[in-house]
Amino acid sequence: MMGAVHGPQGQRHILVADLGFGDAGKGATVDRLCRSGGVAAVVRFNGGAQAAHNVVTPDGRHHTFAQFGSGTLHGVPTHLSRFTAVDPLALAAEADHLRSVGVPDPYALLGVDRDAPLTTPYHAAAGRLRELARGAARHGSCGMGVGETTRYALAHPGDQPTAGDCSARPRLLRRLRLLRDRLTDELGPLGAPPVEACAEAYTAFARAVRLTDGTRLRELATRGGLVFEGAQGVLLDEWHGFHPYTTWSTTTFGNAETLLAEAGAAGEGLRLGVVRTYTTRHGPGPLVTEDPELSAALPEPHNGHGRWQGAFRIGHFDAVAHSYAAEVCGGVDALAVTHLDAPRRCRGLRICRAYGIDGALVERLPAGPPGDLVRQAELTGRLLRAAPALWDTPGRDPRRWSEAIGSLLGAPVLLESSGPARQRVNDLRSMGKSKYLSGKGSALSV
Incomplete structure (x- = not known):
């Protein structure tokens, strides 16, 4: 109808x-x-x-x-x-x-939107490790790092990678390395791709989409x-x-x-x-x-x-x-x-x-x-x-x-x-x- x-x-x-x-x-x-x-x-x-x-x-x-x-x-x-x-x-x-x-x-x-936070393989790996650590008290995470993206942004305001960073490679690399290192220090090895590989994919993303204000x-x-x-x-x-x-x-x-x-x-x-x-x-x-x-x-x-x-x-x-x-x-x-x-x-x-x-x-x-x-x-x-x-x-x-x-x-x-x-x-x-x-x-x- x-x-x-x-x-x-x-x-x-x-x-x-x-x-x-x-x-x-x-x-x-x-x-x-x-x-x-x-x-x-x-x-x-x-x-x-x-x-x-x-x-x-x-x-x-x-x-x-x-x-x-x-x-x-x-x-x-x-x-x-x-x-x-x-x-x-x-x-x-x-x-x-x-x-x-x-x-x-x-x-x-x-x-x-340039200010949209970026979810990375480091967030996903960290979120999964936290969920596994809960054992029988698991919360039911999707395992994709979305919650971890918010958690990190709240814990480290100003350091969260954003969509806008994908068009500014030096800042993107700095923030990705800082993110990876902090989460590794807290949780151990993340088993995620190298920062440079992620940055390459993210800069291609920035060229493909319209980043807005x-x-x-x-x-x-x-x-x-x-x-x-x-x-x-x-x-x-x-x-x-x-x-x-x-x-x-x-x-x-x-x-x-x-x-x-x-x-x-x-x-x-x-x-x-x-x-x-x-x-x-x-x-x-x-x-x-x-x-x-x-x-x-x-x-x-x-x-x-x-x-x-x-x-x-x-x-x-x-x-x-x-x-x-x-x-x-x-x-x-x-x-x-x-x-x-x-x-x-x-x-x-x-x-x-x-x-x-x-x-x-x-x-x-x-x-x-x-x-x-x-x-x-x-x-x-x-x-x-x-x-x-x-x-x-x-x-x-x-x-x-x-x-x-x-x-x-x-x-x-x-x-x-x-x-x-x-x-x-x-x-x-x-x-x-x-x-x-x-x-x-x-x-x-x-």
């Missing part, structure tokens, strides 16, 4: 965030938003090369987007903001695959709508997630709203939360509604056991956790509900509306201020003792599931997906949501 995304008056931009632990369908959602034009760029606003946003086109092409925006197959440019960690080596491999699925010159569609987003915003594509999920947020099973990244809408304000469009973004009809997560940490029997009924063609992340786990839809996610990210304007074919494939799929924790019925998880990791760790401890206590069973009709999820999370459902390439966009005007009506020329056409 073709239609238009109608944002609030004057709103032309869409901010996309996953309200779970990741893997809810952000890639397919962004791909759908970009399908019919009107999008000037996809802006990545957190995370790095560990993103795995799967897009399957109607003609059967498949690509797992990591750093390129998920609108690339439609020729939509990508802007990697300063809030994303850039891995040029992983980017080259991704560009190669994009060429194989019909994108002739992926780098021509890519712009990178802070004015680029304002320029893009004057050309059309922007789609801000988040990575991972709000329940993994560095401040609001279930510590310590979290990411070193702000996964809420916060970074996207900062960038939008800097582009001169503060408040002009529709906040779109993405959820599946069931709840999933990679690796260790709380998953209150986990049901091992669902794995056989709902096989995952693009997700499985990861060497560093651990097992891919499946549970029933967790309205308590997803409502918490919506609250800590400041609320959502609309929802994208994916995997609406699952209730028909799995008769026993349900919605958990409340937990039992230490003999008490819990229908809502209270949100706390950012930065209180002791509080978040205590919340994690409670969730590890929780069990589902109150259920809804919408049945097998996708419409009932869409209505139930929208009602529980307090937002209209804008986009519905029943498969990797089967999606429809709802007209929020027909749902009585007048605040979503757009002014002339202000809607993203999808």
Whole structure:
């Protein structure tokens, strides 16, 4: 079904965030938003090369987007903001695959903020060594060095290699050597390539892409709508997630709203939360509604056991956790509900509306201020003792599931997906949501 995304008056931009632990369908959602034009760029606003946003086109092409925006197959440019960690080596491999699925010159569609931190083989090696040292208490790292990139930047402000350094070889070499030596002194041999080899690849990267400054987003915003594509999920947020099973990244809408304000469009973004009809997560940490029997009924063609992340786990839809996610990210304007074919494939799929924790019925998880990791760790401890206590069973009709999820999370459902390439966009005007009506020329056409 073709239609238009109608944002609030004057709103032309869409901010996309996953309200779970990741893997809810952000890639397919962004791909759908970009399908019919009107999008000037996809802006990545957190995370790095560990993103795995799967897009399957109607003609059967498949690509797992990591750093390129998920609108690339439609020729939509990508802007990697300063809030994303850039891995040029992983980017080259991704560009190669994009060429194989019909994108002739992926780098021509890519712009990178000079201040974006650089993820290197030294970061990846250090992150893996730290995870191995945790033994049975592993956090579920992706093993790609994105968290280590943030950790190093915080520990050594001013020394973190950046994308801009790739065009300034002397500074790049100095920072890479300092990074390698510090991490080696702390953790031992890293088993990573020589600095000179990395520098050679990074200078080639700088020649291939467009390195930009802070004015680029304002320029893009004057050309059309922007789609801000988040990575991972709000329940993994560095401040609001279930510590310590979290990411070193702000996964809420916060970074996207900062960038939008800097582009001169503060408040002009529709906040779109993405959820599946069931709840999933990679690796260790709380998953209150986990049901091992669902794995056989709902096989995952693009997700499985990861060497560093651990097992891919499946549970029933967790309205308590997803409502918490919506609250800590400041609320959502609309929802994208994916995997609406699952209730028909799995008769026993349900919605958990409340937990039992230490003999008490819990229908809502209270949100706390950012930065209180002791509080978040205590919340994690409670969730590890929780069990589902109150259920809804919408049945097998996708419409009932869409209505139930929208009602529980307090937002209209804008986009519905029943498969990797089967999606429809709802007209929020027909749902009585007048605040979503757009002014002339202000809607993203999808």
